[in-house]
Each structure stands twice: as structure tokens, then as C-alpha cells.
Amino acid sequence: MDDFYSPVAEYYDLVARAHSEGDTVLRERLAATALNGEPILDLGAGTGRTVAAIAESVPQCDILAVEPAPAMRAVLMHRVVNDPHLRQRVTVVAEPVDKLHLPDKLGAVVAYGVLGHLCREKRQQLWQLLLPRLSAGAPIFVELLPLEKPIVLPAFPLACETVGKRHYTASLQGEPGPDDTMLLTSCWTIRGGPCPAQVIRNQSVWHTFSLAELAQETRLRAERLTAQAGVLYA
Template identity: 55%
Template sequence: MKDTLISPAVEFYDVVTRTHSEGGDALRSVLAEVDPSAGAILDVGAGTGRTVQIIAEAVPGARIVAVEPDLVMRTVLTHRVVADDDLRSRVTILADDAQGMAIPETLSAVVLYGVLGMLDRDERARLWDRLLPRLAPGAPVVVELLPIEKPQTLPPMPYAKERIGEHLYEATLRGEPGEDDLMVLNTTWRITGEEGEVRTVHGTSQWHTFGLDDLARETGLTAERLTLQAGLLRAGG
């Protein structure tokens, strides 16, 4: 994986995932059918641990491997795991990226939220070459993707909104086409209180665009859309 700059907006990661909670609901639904005896559950790009928490609740007893290369988010992830007796006994944290991570011998499920768009086509191909042979029969691969299959201009739009204490956090998102299949995404966060604007934070990231059908072709797995931004890949028809 290419080196990437940490966005100044990383502090708002959990505000975004809370606002867009439908991906977590879809993940719970899929994982409810997973047999933890079939292998570990691999969470690639585990972030601050929100998906780890969902996995642990949806699949009691499952061994979870959480992969997160970003130091800031991994620090929060570690705090979350250490503070919970159940998570502490079940979750192994790897400070690796998707290309360099150690993969358990057998996987009962794979979660790829917020990470696939950071990989170009060749990098995804290498990831699939490593992951697919480790999947237990019928193991689900739950993915997150932008609802945009090709680079395009996105006018500013509301992205997230949350009140925390006496402050209101509001974000807008806009996008521009980059090179090849890349989208350049810009977020602007405005934090306001009773006296007006407290501060403004700008963040920029890049995301390789693709569709769920593209992932099905890359993997040879069947695909099912779960929500606007979540999809399921699974062997068999």
C-alpha cells in the first residue's frame, strides 16, 4: 500500500461512522450467520474499533484479527480493546497495512470497511490472491465502497452532523476527479457553539472508484448489495 498522509479530519472518524450507521447494521446482519469455529474473522482497516465491537457482539466467541496501520486510529482501537474484558481476550491487533498483514490460516469472515478504495487495481489483485485461499466455505467478505463507480465532480453536500456537549459538529463533502480511477475527496468540518464558530478543519483524501460488480469480477465471488455503501461477496451462487 502506498504511504498516505494522515488527514487532519481523522479526529472526526467516529462522528462519520455514527452518522452513517447503516453499514454497521448491514455488517451485524451478515455476521449473525457466521460460524466462529470455521476460523478467525479478519477486520482490515479496523479504524478506531467500531467494526471490531460489532463483530464481537454479532459473533460471540469469535477470534478477531484487527488490522490498522494508522497510529492515531490504532491508539483509539487499542484503548477500546484494553477497556473491555471480552475484546481483550479475543482481539489481536496488527499494526500493518492490507498488503503486509499476516493472515490467519482459515477465515470465517472478512470485513473490508474504509480500505479497498485506498488500493489500486493491482494492489487489490494481490490482496485477493492472499485472502481468497484462506476463506472457509461460504465465508462472507463484507466490503464498503463509495456509491460512485467512476471519477466525477461532486458538488458540496452535507456529510455528517452531530452535537457533542455544547458544540455542533457539521461536515460537508465535495469531490473532484483525479488521475485514472481516483477521486479526490475534500471534507470541511465546522464546529460551532453558542458564540459562533469555534474552529474549521479541512481534510483531503483519495479513493479509487469501482463498483460491486467490479469486485465480483476481480474475486470470482457472487456479489450482493446491502446498502448504498456496503456490499457482500461470497463463494457460491
């Protein structure tokens, strides 16, 4: 698996994703999900934003948080270890989706910001692993970039934050890559404080597809929740 996240993991939480539309709708829908004591899988858990959303919306369930990028996982572990409630409920594993070992039953799956990092073949492997573990009606929550085909994506602002005396600004731009991919480049500029300015560019690959294509792949019913988020029902 390519690790697109570790080089910029320290900046990840400066992008305002908490309290976003996708975060709010995930919390609302999770709170209304009947789990029957089954665990929730958070695929590509990142630094723990989605783990927090799950834990705060469904007070009792166990959470399996899958995060292969070491630097992202380090932040996630820090968050889990230092919160007694999370520490009891969240199991963190490092295996990427194609090497996963899963419990026999899952009550729900959250796959926010991750499926576009998987090619069609890897997604098929994932569905084969997940679908037999989900009871009828169990939800798979997804968040995708709203890019259904590779396009030129002009640079747009991603973050503008101050921490101590350092100012962090970031933009994201994209261009078509091979086949169904977009090559996304984030550019972070860090200024202020006693050190010289730094510019860090990071590239990642995102496979473009729509929620409707995911519904076709899985043969599940899809419901769009926001411009980027949706849910598939097993």
C-alpha cells in the same frame, strides 16, 4: 501507504455510521455465518465500529483488526483495552494490507470503507493473500462509496454534533482525480466554547469501482446488501 485518516481521527466517530443500514446488515449477516472456530479479519478497522459489530454479532470468535493509521489505531486500542471482552478476543495490528501476515484460515472478512483506498494492483495482491485462507462459502463483507466512476460530487453534510460547548459540522465533496480516482475533501468547522473557530480540511483518494467489478477481480459471487454494502462469497 498514505495516511488519510490520522489528521481527522478525533472527529471520525462524530460521523453517524453506527446504526446505519450497512452496520445493521453486517450484524445480521455475521450472526448467520458459520465460522467453524476460525477468526474474522477486520481490514481497515478504523476506530472500532466494525470490530464492535463483529464482536456483538458473533460472541465467540477471535478478531484480527488491521489498522495502519496511528491516530485511528490509538482510538481502537483505547476501545479494546477498556472492554474486557474485546481485550480477550481482538488482536490489533498496524501493517497495511500489502504487508500483512495472516493466520492460515479465516472464517470471514470485513472490509468496510477501505477497499477504495487500494489501487487495482494492491487489491489483486490482497485477493491473492485472502482467497486461499477462506473456506468455500466464507463471506467477504465490503462497504464502498457508491461511486463507480470519477464524478464531481457536490458538497453534502457529513456531521453536525455538539460535544461540550463545541459544535462540529462537516461536509464532504469530491472531484475526479487521475485515472479511476476521486479526490475527496472533508471540511470540519468547529465553533463554540472559549476558543476561536477552527476550520480543518482533509483530502483523501478513493479508487472508484463497483461491486460487480470486485466480483470480476476476485471471480467470486457478489450479493448487494445496501446501496453501499455487499458481500462476496468465496
